[in-house]
Amino acid sequence: MHRLTARSPVWPGVTQVWSQLIGRELQPCTCPASWSPTRLFSISTSPLRQLSDKDWVQSFLSQAVKKSPSVSSESMGHGEGAQRAQRRHRLFHDLNFEPDRHGRHHDRFSDRSSLHDQYSGFSDSMTEPDWRNMARPPPNFDFYQPAASVTHRSAEEIQSFRRENHIHVVQGQSHVPQPILQFDEGNFSPGILNVLSRQDFSTPMPIQSQGWPIALAGQDLVAIGQTGSGKTLGYLLPALMHIQHQSPLAARDGPIALVMAPTRELVNQIGQVAHAYCKGLQLQTTCLFGGASRSRQLRDLDRGCHLVVATPGRLLDFLSSHQTNLTRTSYVVLDEADRMLDMGFEPQIRQILDQVPPERQMLMWSATWPQGVQELATDFFQSDDHIHLNIGSTQLHANKNITQIVDVVTSQDKMPSFIDFMTNAREHDPHARILVFADTKRAVDMLQRILQNKRIRSHAIHGDKSQSDRDRAIQDFRSGRISTLIATNVAARGLDVDDVKCVFNFDLPTSIEDYVHRIGRTGRRDRSGVSYTLVTSDNINQVDELIQVLKEADQKVNPDLIELSHLKKQGRGLGKKSFRKSDGYSKPRGRKRY
């Protein structure tokens, strides 16, 4: 067997898991805060993880190097296993660990570095407060009075509303409150209703109709609804109501409500929505994320903030330097909860939640909810009686407003397909917003250069870009100054840009959840959209999941994709079958596309 070994005197679990990586097909797994080899082993053998191999390895190494700087790799053989190992080996060598100003190491190759403002999350300066002996105003979770029109609604009416809107209460049926069908049924304060009335919203979206009363009633919640279905207001408006029913902030108090999200762009976007509602309520809010002025964020915190929206890394930075605290926090949201609980963020989330008093309401929102994360999530609730709400299928599902086109091409055909697609699209409509995803920073830069040569203007965002460049790119894309944005996964989740016409996946993401989130940047609210994805035989391991997502969304499945799936079942694939050039986008006319 071809082995890659890791020597880790400090942490023997590294060796064990490492040889597991190479000894058989890699099973991406979570890295728990405790880093216990036993738990790692059990989790890594569970079938759950949708995280990509690459993500896993990069995260794993980043943590491993921090734990044990003597981690190293050695010796590889030949054959398919060795090729796999070599690919990973190259990947490891591409990693570039560099200590930050605290002497902690960051992974500068992976674009996960851009998802993690401070990757480490292992801060020694934070201990769990002694909650029993700490004087603080008790949180109030009991303020929601359903409107008479809500309580008078008959059981049949409620049932048919839930049925028509595909609202499934997966867990907690016995204590789920009745849905709110109109904005004025939520008992929202006039300040909130004022802002709502200025938007062109007619009624709450289904996830809001059912999610609002649950959140307002102080219950723990997992809320899963398709991309673009209004989840942000789903948790923000109850957060503001919650804040308004707590004792006022005293000097040096930290926030009452905390929202955590995985990327800076998403934090910024949520912060902007929150700001619009906070203004009229005289509530203070701020965003904490890396790459932006720390001193300005500190000034906001010092002034007192009712609501903080943060990436875990920057929040931990402020917590570990004791420049803020969470002793008043009683409403905690994990937006993109599955991403927040995956291997990269879990230790950080645990550390942060250790700083939040146990009397807290916890809400998790996402469009995807993979099995393994579900198990993990229960760890974060204080009791077993949380409600799990699902809008639409309980299977992994994509937004049905999106027409999903998938082409199977050779690796060599990817670039011509991209160029053909973009030149055709731009000839047809120079202003249609197109969002292009690639897996690596290098590929993103390369695609941008190619477009530049074709005189197609675009911006690119990834973790190596400065925050101001990233902000400008999003701003220009939003305003329509630039109609093509090329991005890594930093733009995959949550980004809400009006009327993105098409999402082009130059690379199929290794996690099917990421695919669902990426294509979900189009077809938001009740609009329609198109996604176009290039698949090569290198993606053979993702093909079955992709077919499942396509079928679930009632999409036609490209026969080439089915053929690829058959090849996989026959144990062939990986470079054995080459798809003819004519199957790719390079012959756009007269070719049947799906």
Ligand SMILES: Nc1ncnc2c1ncn2[C@@H]1O[C@H](COP(=O)(O)OP(=O)(O)OP(=O)(O)O)[C@@H](O)[C@H]1O
């Ligand atoms: N009640 C409503 N009626 C119409 N539009 C709404 C309503 N509530 C929110 N929206 C709008 O719907 C769009 C999508 O909302 P949002 O960004 O919250 O979606 P999401 O479910 O969080 O998506 P994702 O899973 O991609 O993060 C936003 O532009 C938002 O302003």
